[in-house]
Amino acid sequence: MAKKSKIAKAKQREAMVAKYADKRAALKAAGDYIGLAALPKDSSPVRVHNRDRIDGRPHAYMREFGMSRLNFRQLAHKGQIPGVRKASW
Numbered sequence: 227m228a229k230k231s232k233i234a235k236a237k238q239r240e241a242m243v244a245k246y247a248d249k250r251a252a253l254k255a256a257g258d259y260i261g262l263a264a265l266p267k268d269s270s271p272v273r274v275h276n277r278d279r280i281d282g283r284p285h286a287y288m289r290e291f292g293m294s295r296l297n298f299r300q301l302a303h304k305g306q307i308p309g310v311r312k313a314s315w
Contacts, residue, residue, distance in 0.1 A: 228282030236277050242268045 246269035253261045267273065276287040278294040286295040291307065302310045 228277065228284065232284075233277065233282040236275065236282070239268045239274050242266060243271050243274055245269070247271075 277284050279292045280297045283294040288298055291298055301307050
């Protein structure tokens with residue numbers, strides 16, 4: 227489980243990226259790099275890091291499912307992820 231402060235900061239970054247997306251695209255199209263530099267650093271989409279939606283774990287993130295490998299494994303064993311079954315051979 228990630229710290230609550232880290233999860234909150236990640237959500238805040240995502241909100242800031244969404245807020246400045248149109249302005250950033252317009253400045254990029256115009257080639258105004260001074261204007262881009264004046265925007266807040268956290269408004270850049272590069273600074274957003276993928277985190278597990280369940281507990282906020284930043285490592286071992288599986289993009290297709292939006293969760294870490296640990297939570298994926300637990301839910302797959304319980305049969306709670308549609309279309310996923312444990313392999314047996």
